[in-house]
Structure formats: structure tokens, C-alpha cells
Amino acid sequence: MSKIPTDLRYAMSHEWARSEADGTVTVGLSDHAQKDLGEIWFVDTRIGTVLAKGDIAGLVESVEAVLDVCAPIGGEVIAVNGVLDDRPESINTDPYGAWIFKLKPSNRAELDELLDAAGYRAAVYG
Template identity: 60%
Template sequence: MSDIPSELRYAATHEWVRLEADGSVTVGISDHAQDALGDVVYVELPEIGLQLQAEQEAGVVESVKAASDIYAPISGEVIAINSLLSDSPEQVNSDPYGSWFFRLKPNDPAELDKLLDAAGYKAASEA
């Protein structure tokens, strides 16, 4: 099984979430997800200022094999996007936990508690 950092939380749809010191959350896709997709060739990110609901489609990752939606793991406002991925989408493959997609200002930080921990995500990914 691929690497699953224990300090992150995970959505069943393979997004990872990191709570930042300022209360915002950073979102990316897991090593398992990038491995399943194969070589990523394009990333579509949400607009800054967009209000997302938990489980709402927030963007798209396209690979040579497939296209996959990216979902907001919790509700919140998009406050930043990783524009580097527009020019270098392959970073998602080489560094899935360093290549974040967007940051949210959570509407309700308690929603983080509904996400999976590393052990829960590992079990869900292997099922």
C-alpha cells in the first residue's frame, strides 16, 4: 500500500486534508489516487472565492488513462489555489502530499472530524 501520512485526514473520495496553523485547510489527492490515475497531464482548479459544500465537485484531474473529479472534503470558501499545477501537473505524481490543489477557509471546522484518519483511509482504500 502506498504511503499514507498519519498527520492528514482523508475523504473516501481520495482527497487529503491538512489543517494549517491559521485555521485554513489544504486539500490534495492521495498517493493511492495519483497511482490509480497514472501520469497526470492536466489539473482544473476551483475559482478563488468560490463557496464549496462538502462533497461538491471542486475540480478535475486528468491523466493519460482517465479524468477524475476532485471533491471538497469539507464546506468552505476557496482562499488559494496551487497555480503551479497548471504548468506542472506531473508534480501530483512525483509529490502527491506536497502538491496541494486548493485551500479552504472552513465554514465549520468540526466537519474535519467526519473525515478518515490514516488507518481508516488505508482500510477504505484496500477494501
């Protein structure tokens, strides 16, 4: 069974979201998603993109598949994790440390609509 930190919120599309003290939201892929993908070798996102909840924010490519990374909440992409340009496999080794992008949220209340750890665990593993 995958690790599911309790301090994060989760989208059914397997992104996690962490509310930061400065009001931004950090987004990455869950442990479950990275295990399904296998070895990740490319990540693509763009700073400045304005997204609605559920919009495609970028993509992750692995040996197994290509996955659209969706915005778990709406907002503007204000940062991307440059480490992933050279070391995209960081998501495989540390899915909750190797974030993909940061959002300036347009509606912070959308965070409350995401699943907590128990809800995500139930949705993924029954």
C-alpha cells in the same frame, strides 16, 4: 501499498485534508488516487468558489481518466496551487506536497468526520 501520512485526514473520494495553523485547510489527492490516475497532465480549480462538503471543487485529467476533485469539507476556495498550471505531474511525484487548493472552512468540525490514516488504509486496502 501507497503512502498514507498520519497527520492528514482523508475523504473516501481520495482527497486528503491538512489543517493549517492559520485556520485554513489544504487539500490534495492521495498517493493511491494519483497511482490510479497515472500521469497527470491537467488540473483545474477556481478561487472564490464556495463549496459544501462533497461538492466538486475541480478536476484532474490524466492519460487514463478524468477525476472530479471534491471538497472534503465545506468552505470557500481561497488559493489554488499555481505550480500545477505548468507542472501538474507534480501530483504524481509528490502527492502530499503538491496540494491542489486551500479552503477557508465553513465548519471545521467536518474535519473530524474524515478518516484518519488507519481508517483510510482499511477502507482502501481492506
